[in-house]
Amino acid sequence: xxxxxxxxxxxxxxxxxxxxxxxxxxxxxxxxxxxxxxxxxxxxxxxxxxxxxxxxxxxxxxxxxxxxxxxxxxxxxxxxxxxxxxxxxxxxxxxxxxxxxxxxxxxxxxxxxxxxxxxxxxxxxxxxxxxxxxxxxxxxxxxxxxxxxxxxxxxxxxxxxxxxxxxxxxxxxxxxxxxxxxxxxxxxxxxxxxxxxxxxxxxxxxxxxxxxxxxxxxxxxxxxxxxxxxxx
Ligand SMILES: C[S@@+](CC[C@H](N)C(=O)[O-])C[C@H]1O[C@@H](n2cnc3c(N)ncnc32)[C@H](O)[C@@H]1O
Numbered sequence: 001x002x003x004x005x006x007x008x009x010x011x012x013x014x015x016x017x018x019x020x021x022x023x024x025x026x027x028x029x030x031x032x033x034x035x036x037x038x039x040x041x042x043x044x045x046x047x048x049x050x051x052x053x054x055x056x057x058x059x060x061x062x063x064x065x066x067x068x069x070x071x072x073x074x075x076x077x078x079x080x081x082x083x084x085x086x087x088x089x090x091x092x093x094x095x096x097x098x099x100x101x102x103x104x105x106x107x108x109x110x111x112x113x114x115x116x117x118x119x120x121x122x123x124x125x126x127x128x129x130x131x132x133x134x135x136x137x138x139x140x141x142x143x144x145x146x147x148x149x150x151x152x153x154x155x156x157x158x159x160x161x162x163x164x165x166x167x168x169x170x171x172x173x174x175x176x177x178x179x180x181x182x183x184x185x186x187x188x189x190x191x192x193x194x195x196x197x198x199x200x201x202x203x204x205x206x207x208x209x210x211x212x213x214x215x216x217x218x219x220x221x222x223x224x225x226x227x228x229x230x231x232x
Contacts, residue, residue, distance in 0.1 A: 001077065002076045003074060003076070004058055004076055005065050005074070006065060009058065012073075014085050017085045018085075020073060021073075024048075024049060024050035025048075025091075026050070026092065027049070027052065027089050027090050027091055027092075028042065028049055028050070028051050028090070028092040028093075029051075029052045029086070029092070029093050029094070030042075030051065030052070030053045030094045030096065031054050031079050031093060031094070032095055032096070032097075032098045032099075033061070033096075034060055034177065034178060035060040035061060035063065035178050036055075036060075036064035037064055037176065037178050038053070038096060039051045039053035039064070039072050040067060041176040042176075043069045043071050046071075049071065050071050050073075051072045052072075052073050052075060052086075052090075053072070053075070054077050054079065055074075056076070056077065061074050061076075078101075079102045080101070080105060080111075080116065081116075082116050087120055088121075089120065089122065090120045090121050090122060091126070092127070093120070093121065093125065093126070093127045094127075094130075095127075096128075096130045096175075096179065096180070097130055097132050097177065097179040097180065097183065097191065098129075099135045099138070103135055103136075103139055106129070106150045107139060107146065107150060107153075108153075114153060114154070114157050115157070118157060118158055118198070121198045122198070123198060123200045124198055125198040126196070126198075127195070127196040127197070128196075129150065129196075130180075130191050130192070130193045130194075131146060131191060131192055132183050132190065132191040133188045133191065134183075134188045137188075143190055144192075147164065147192040147194060155196075158199055160196060160197050160198075161195070161196050162195045163193075163194075164193070164195075165192070165193045167180075167192070167193055168189060169184045172184035172191060
């Protein structure tokens with residue numbers, strides 16, 4: 001897989017990758033990471049977890065990827081063709097303010113991205129998707145109907161919704177990504193946040209329940225101040 005640190009791009013073999021993430025119980029993946037600010041912020045805050053930022057575009061990643069963080073890695077890849085080495089590894093997926101083909105894939109029934117997300121996710125993995133109004137309008141959807149469509153597709157593919165909340169300008173301002181801050185001061189500072197959990201057939205067994213409870217505990221620790229209120 002192709003990784004990036006600063007201006008240098010580095011091909012990582014499957015065994016190098018395994019060694020890099022060995023020892024981390026939780027591996028979080030930020031898809032469409034942009035300039036990687038969110039990954040850097042999270043990796044500095046949670047040294048005990050490993051963070052992977054993925055984006056198709058390398059230019060914006062130069063600054064944040066050059067910081068020496070032993071628990072972070074930046075991969076250059078298309079969301080629709082995520083490296084196979086990620087299969088079954090990821091305990092939490094975030095997709096913050098997708099646009100372009102990443103957003104299109106989330107809106108399309110039967111898109112290959114949806115099955116790739118299932119392949120990389122561990123049982124009971126968490127997922128957080130934040131989508132902004134303007135990106136959805138550009139893709140031909142209203143904020144509410146676009147969020148409904150993405151949620152319905154994920155629900156039909158083994159992801160159970162746990163919450164939906166709105167993000168307004170103050171919430172966007174306090175959210176630690178570059179795009180959130182840009183949106184907060186833009187002309188349409190509205191976004192929706194969906195949280196989901198990967199369900200397995202055995203979701204009712206005791207192990208499953210314990211795992212879901214553990215994920216819920218971890219999630220609360222991640223909330224920056226001024227986090228969006230729960231509306232359902
Ligand atoms: C609006 S930016 C958001 C960046 C970052 N998540 C943030 O909140 O600051 C959307 C990002 O999605 C990436 N993207 C769009 N389509 C993609 C695809 N098919 N695969 C990987 N990345 C993609 C773009 O390169 C861009 O960096």
